[in-house]
Amino acid sequence: MNSDQCGNDKGLSRRQMLIAGGAMVAGATMTHLGGLIRPALAKGGGSEKWPWPYEKLDPAITAELAYQEWYRVFCGAAVINSVVSQLREKVGEPYTSFPADAFVFLEGGMVGWGMTCGSNAGAAIVANLIIGPRIAGNPQGHQISEEIFEWYSDASMPVYAPAAPKVATEIVRTTSESPLCHISVGKWMKASGFPIGSAERKDRCARVAASVAFRLVELLNGWKDGKYEVVSSHSPVKEYGITAQMNCMECHTGDVPTPPRS
Amino acid sequence: MNSDQCGNDKGLSRRQMLIAGGAMVAGATMTHLGGLIRPALAKGGGSEKWPWPYEKLDPAITAELAYQEWYRVFCGAAVINSVVSQLREKVGEPYTSFPADAFVFLEGGMVGWGMTCGSNAGAAIVANLIIGPRIAGNPQGHQISEEIFEWYSDASMPVYAPAAPKVATEIVRTTSESPLCHISVGKWMKASGFPIGSAERKDRCARVAASVAFRLVELLNGWKDGKYEVVSSHSPVKEYGITAQMNCMECHTGDVPTPPRS
Numbered sequence: 001m002n003s004d005q006c007g008n009d010k011g012l013s014r015r016q017m018l019i020a021g022g023a024m025v026a027g028a029t030m031t032h033l034g035g036l037i038r039p040a041l042a043k044g045g046g047s048e049k050w051p052w053p054y055e056k057l058d059p060a061i062t063a064e065l066a067y068q069e070w071y072r073v074f075c076g077a078a079v080i081n082s083v084v085s086q087l088r089e090k091v092g093e094p095y096t097s098f099p100a101d102a103f104v105f106l107e108g109g110m111v112g113w114g115m116t117c118g119s120n121a122g123a124a125i126v127a128n129l130i131i132g133p134r135i136a137g138n139p140q141g142h143q144i145s146e147e148i149f150e151w152y153s154d155a156s157m158p159v160y161a162p163a164a165p166k167v168a169t170e171i172v173r174t175t176s177e178s179p180l181c182h183i184s185v186g187k188w189m190k191a192s193g194f195p196i197g198s199a200e201r202k203d204r205c206a207r208v209a210a211s212v213a214f215r216l217v218e219l220l221n222g223w224k225d226g227k228y229e230v231v232s233s234h235s236p237v238k239e240y241g242i243t244a245q246m247n248c249m250e251c252h253t254g255d256v257p258t259p260p261r262s
Numbered sequence: 263m264n265s266d267q268c269g270n271d272k273g274l275s276r277r278q279m280l281i282a283g284g285a286m287v288a289g290a291t292m293t294h295l296g297g298l299i300r301p302a303l304a305k306g307g308g309s310e311k312w313p314w315p316y317e318k319l320d321p322a323i324t325a326e327l328a329y330q331e332w333y334r335v336f337c338g339a340a341v342i343n344s345v346v347s348q349l350r351e352k353v354g355e356p357y358t359s360f361p362a363d364a365f366v367f368l369e370g371g372m373v374g375w376g377m378t379c380g381s382n383a384g385a386a387i388v389a390n391l392i393i394g395p396r397i398a399g400n401p402q403g404h405q406i407s408e409e410i411f412e413w414y415s416d417a418s419m420p421v422y423a424p425a426a427p428k429v430a431t432e433i434v435r436t437t438s439e440s441p442l443c444h445i446s447v448g449k450w451m452k453a454s455g456f457p458i459g460s461a462e463r464k465d466r467c468a469r470v471a472a473s474v475a476f477r478l479v480e481l482l483n484g485w486k487d488g489k490y491e492v493v494s495s496h497s498p499v500k501e502y503g504i505t506a507q508m509n510c511m512e513c514h515t516g517d518v519p520t521p522p523r524s
Contacts, residue, residue, distance in 0.1 A: 041327070041343065042350035047361040065303070073397065081303065088304035097359040099309040104395035104404075105386055111407045112498050114505035115378040115442065124367055133366035135335065142366075145373045180377065181505050186521070189504065195524045196504055236374050242451065242458055243376035243443050251513035259448070260457045 047094040050132025055090045056224050057083065059217040066213035067162045070206035076106025076118030076125075078206070082213040083126050083220075098129065109181025117181040119205075119212040123148045126216060131223060144219045146232035149179040151215055153247075157184070158207030160214055167203035177247050184208070309356040312394025317352045318486050319345065321479040328475035329424045332468035338368025338380030338387075340468070344475040345388050345482075360391065371443025379443040381467075381474040385410045388478060393485060406481045408494035411441040413477055415509075419446070420469030422476055429465035439509050446470070 066082035073081060080100045087095040103125065105111050106118035124145035131141030156173040172192040176184035185196070185205070194200040222228045236244040241259040248256050328344035335343060342362045349357040365387065367373050368380035386407035393403030418435040434454040438446035447458070447467070456462040484490045498506040503521040510518050 041331070041347045042358075043347075044350070044361055044363065045358045047359050048363050069303070073395070077395070085303040085305075088306070094359065094361070096304075096307045097309050097356065098361070099306055099356070099391060101306065101310050101395050101398070102387070102390045104397055105390045105407050108499065108505040110378055110383070110386060111404055111411070112505050113408075113411055113441065113496075113507055114498065115507075116372055121372070121383075124372060125364070128364045128367045129361060133335070133339070133363050135366055136363070142373055145367050146375075149373070149375055179375065182507075186504055186519070189521050190519065193522050195522045196499055197524055234375075236376065237370065237458055242448055243370040243374050245375055245377075245444075253515060257448070257452065259451050260455050262457045262459055 047097070050130075050136045050138065052094055052130045052132075053091050054130050054220065054224055055087065056221045057086055057217045059214040059221075062086065062217045063160050063210040063214035064163060067160070067206050067210040070202075070209045071166070073101055073104050074107035074118065075205055075209045076122035077101055077103040078209045079119050079122030079213045079216065080126055082209075083217065114182030114185070115180060117152065117176075117179055117184050117208070119209045120149055120152055120179045122209075123212050123216040127220065130220065140223055140228055143230050143232060144216075144223065144228070146234060147219065147230075148212065148216060150232050150234060152179050152184075152212060153177055153245075155211070157188070158204055158211050160207050160211040162207060162210065165203065166206070167199050169200050171200065171204050171207060178245060178250065180245075183250070309359070312392075312398045312400065314356055314392045314394075315353050316392050316482065316486055317349065318483045319348055319479045321476040321483075324348065324479045325422050325472040325476035326425060329422070329468050329472040332464075332471045333428070335363055335366050336369035336380065337467055337471045338384035339363055339365040340471045341381050341384030341475045341478065342388055344471075345479065376444030376447070377442060379414065379438075379441055379446050379470070381471045382411055382414055382441045384471075385474050385478040389482065392482065402485055402490055405492050405494060406478075406485065406490070408496060409481065409492075410474065410478060412494050412496060414441050414446075414474060415439055415507075417473070419450070420466055420473050422469050422473040424469060424472065427465065428468070429461050431462050433462060433466050433469060440507060440512065442507075445512070 062082045066078045069078035069081045080103050084095050084100045106121045109115040127144040128141040131138055134142040156175055174188045174191045234246055241261055324344045328340045331340035331343045342365050346357050346362045368383045371377040389406040390403040396404040418437055436450045436453045496508055503523055
């Protein structure tokens, strides 16, 4: 990591030194393994049978729950709790035993690193919990995740306006063109002029969580009715030869490398 | 999203049209909510009491499990299963009821979008499942997540060499300088010359999952012994005024915007 890039040479140098030391020790250990006995994998209980029982939810109630929950557990866990809390009441297990609050760390694109917007990550978790992973036979949880990421990237966010906003200021709407927190929040901050710590930015993100929860439940309800149709057309590995978003030029500017092809 | 950027104008136009239509309908619905009754949030069962019971694991056995599991469930779920499957045997609940296989979608930086490397996301999930979210009182699950992301970014990956490699080719090691899949895989592909679909790239990612699982268990064992010390020094919101990584120039090149400050 080039510590000159972000103007914090001293702090990063200390960190780099500590981490490099740790990596070397781990490396020395890891490269001399041999003769390991592989234990049998203990499989999960009933929670790994899909689909989980699902009852259709009201998108508007779910969105309002996500909006309120943002102020307790932030974006990712707010989206998860907005669905899981209702299904704990309507269905019970396996929702009751799912530790939704553990996902607070999705905040700020995972512990503030600005990667996947937590609302997107939370929605993908919910879709895959309920419908199951593609390896279990149904690709629709995977496909709904893709669709949420695309919808989010193209939407004028926040779409959702809460019934009783916690912030009276009009919240500017922006299009992120990316499912990443850093880009989504950055474009909104630039357009609105509000800083990251402002009540307005927080309420904007709470409304984004609500918007995603609303859309997620629309898609899950469609799936429950057997009416889900694939919309996403982004196939990065096939199209570009690498895992990727589709907004290549936003980071690569004029020079998109060509990946090796077989 | 600028469909001209990645040379797929036709496909994206159709997609954009479909999504824009959906967003408008949702928007019309979402902006006319009022008089909602907020249902009480149904809380989780015993799985939301932290910390979860933890028994120290062997990092090398865990890494080998993650390596093998990659070929069944891919990076994120491989890291999760490498720890959870052992704790199902040693401890039982709440690990038995945790649906680890649901996290296959973390593959390729979430359904192939190249965002957070699934191994990193899986490790953060495990740390926060076991230690709990910061809002429950202990920030160490959050801090271990940060440390994993930093360690990963600075490590010469893959650190781990399997006891019985599935691929005989020597696997080149590269430093990603980022916790993102797209950048980590892209730099490795550039250095190695192997394409995304090659057996070598797959084995490289299986070894990365194993490397992260190894490091994760070292950190969890330290936490269990009461010896975990914070190493991460990356505080993006405080330092930069936005959620972010620290490799700003890798995307922004010469022009890093200044976020609004309060």
